[in-house]
Amino acid sequence: MNKASMFQQLRSDGESSKHSHETLFSSSPLVRMETLLNEWLLHEDYWLPPGNRWQDIQIDEKEGRFPIPxxxxxxxxxxxxxxxxxxxxxxxxxVPFSRYLGVRDRIRIRAASIPKLETFYKQSSRQPSQSEVVxxxxxxxxSQRKIQxxxxxxRNQDRPSNTKKFxxxxxxxxxxxxxxxxxxxxxxxxxxxxxxxxxWREYPNQPVAEAHYWYYILELGFYLSLLMCVSVDVKRKDFKEQVIHHIATIFLVGFSYCSNYVRIGTVVMLVHDSSDFLLESAKMFHYAGWTRTCDSLFVIFALVFLITRLVVFPGRVIYSTLVVSQEFFKPFFGYYFFNTLLLVLQALHIFWAYLILRMVYKFVFLGKVERDERSDEESEVDDEEEEPEEEGDECSWEQRKGAINSKLASLANNCVLNNLTNQRNINSRLPKAR
Known part of the structure; x- marks a missing residue:
């Protein structure tokens, strides 16, 4: 099937829109959107190497399709x-599977209904200063103690449950x-x-198989859904990095599809998926309290992550897009844009790898990890111990609180993934402080 006629028609539609404003705005929204895309985005300088034009692309329909925006x-x-x-x-x-594995949620005391405190909590701060408490x-x-x-x-009431995270x-x-x-x-x-x-051989005259087309569409749709749900999902300490990762991935997948970087793009997606499902499985068993299974899966995940993200991705994928591709065409806008996005992802890989290695070092050589180092940390501090609300001197309360914190700092949970998911449930194992 000759794609030249299709692209000629698309470009002619865009040109005719300049001379026929009334016709453009009398058509359907989908047609107007497609016409604007053809006029502003389907430009050879953006999508194709120098010397290539849409009219020159010839792809047999039996071999596959040619990707278009x-x-x-x-x-x-x-x-x-x-x-x-x-x-x-x-x-x-x-939910039923979480119950089968034994996931348990902590029972938390609900805060009493006090409108002034609720308003301050939602509009000002979730952790008031001493002067604000007074x-x-x-x-x-x-009393100050009751306010605290x-x-x-x-705060504990708003924290996500283990079931939600599972x-x-x-x-x-x-x-x-x-x-x-x-x-x-x-x-x-x-x-x-x-x-x-x-x-890169014969690029951009490369047909896209039906399986790879759906691989791209499904991956892009899934990352769009993650970005849409990021505000309601469990918020982690690396929330900004996750948002940057989702946006970079969406632009990377979308642009690589439009510029027919599908072959190298499928390899990039496969490299990322190879370790992601191991991480999620380790989290699941962590929330269920299966410590040994959790540890084993995390060790496997760490090895796969470090090999694929620090060796395979930069050594094979980025090297191919930066160096090997120039053997077949000269750099153009798509070349620079695509490689910039890959380097952004690689910077995130180095950041997360640093957190993993730092956590592993503390666990192996120091025998403990005082704080979470992994990217899956939650944005809030751990569940705070529910103290009995008995009256007492504020200074003595602060002293008791300091003693409890010092004891907690001296303990370490042997489950490796606790340092991955910020689930330090040490507090729940200590007797109530009175």
């Missing part, structure tokens, strides 16, 4: 479908496992999987 429109409804499927999966599959105590007629206790209960991890585990299995099955027999120079 219009195909990415379907990823938005697909992302919404992923969100709906996740909602059903978590309630019908993940001021609130005067306004509400409560109320805020502690209120459901999120199980959903991502299922997708990454299916994506990795399907991706490996579709790539293992391709020549560019073993020899990355084949990623």
């Amino acid at each position: 219009r195909d990415l429109i379907y990823t938005l409804p697909l992302a919404l479908a992923f969100i709906a499927l996740r909602y059903v999966f978590e309630r019908l599959v993940a 001021s609130l105590g005067k306004q509400c007629g409560l 206790t109320w805020f502690r209960h209120r 459901c999120e991890a199980s959903w991502r585990f299922v997708f990454y496992l299916v994506a990795f299995t399907a991706g490996l099955g579709s790539l293992i027999n391709t020549p560019w999987f073993w020899d990355h120079t084949e990623c």
Whole structure:
């Protein structure tokens, strides 16, 4: 099938839109969007190496399709479908499975209904300073200790339960496992999987197989769904890094598809999926309290992550896109943009690898880890111990609190993944402080 006529028609539509404003705005929104995309985005200087034009692309329909930006429109409804499927999966599959594995949620004391404190909590701060505690105590007629206790209960009340975190991890585990299995099955027999120079041979006249088309569309739809749900998911300490990762991945997948970097793009996605499902499985068993299984999976994940993200990705993938590709075409806008996104991902890989190695060093050589080092840390501090609300001197309370904290700092949980998921449940194992 000759794609030249299609691109000629698309470009002619864009040119005609300049001379026919009334016709453009009388057409459907989808047609107007496609026309604007063709006029502003389908420019050879952006998508194709120097000397290549859309008219020159010839692809046999039997060999596959040629990717065009219009195909990415379907990823938005697909992302919404992923969100709906996740909602059903978590309630019908993940929750019962969490109970089967023995996931337990901590029973937390609900904060009393005090409108002034609730307003301050939502609008000002979740952790008031000493002066603010004194001021609130005067306004509400409560002691400083009761104010501090109320805020502690209120913060614990908002923290996600183990079941919620298990459901999120199980959903991502299922997708990454299916994506990795399907991706490996579709790539293992391709020549560019073993020899990355084949990623650029005859570029951009490279047909995209149906399996690789769906691999791209499903991955992009899934990452769009993750970005849409990032505000309601469990918030981690590396929240900003995760958002940057999702945005960079979406741009990387979308641009590589439009510029027909599909061959190297499928390899990039496979490299990432190879360790992601191991991480999510380790989290699941951690929330369930299966310490040995959790430790074993984390060790395997750490090895796979360090090899794929610090050796394979920069040594094979980035080297291929930066150096090997220049043997087949001269650099153009797409070359620089694509490699910039890959380098952003590599910077995130180094950041997360540093956290893993730092945590492993403390665990192996120091015998303890005083704080979480992994990217899966939660943005909030650990659940605070629920103290009995008995009256007493504020200074003695502070002394007792300091003694408790010093004891907690001297303990370390032997479960390696506690340093991965910020689930230091040491507090729950200590007797209540009185």
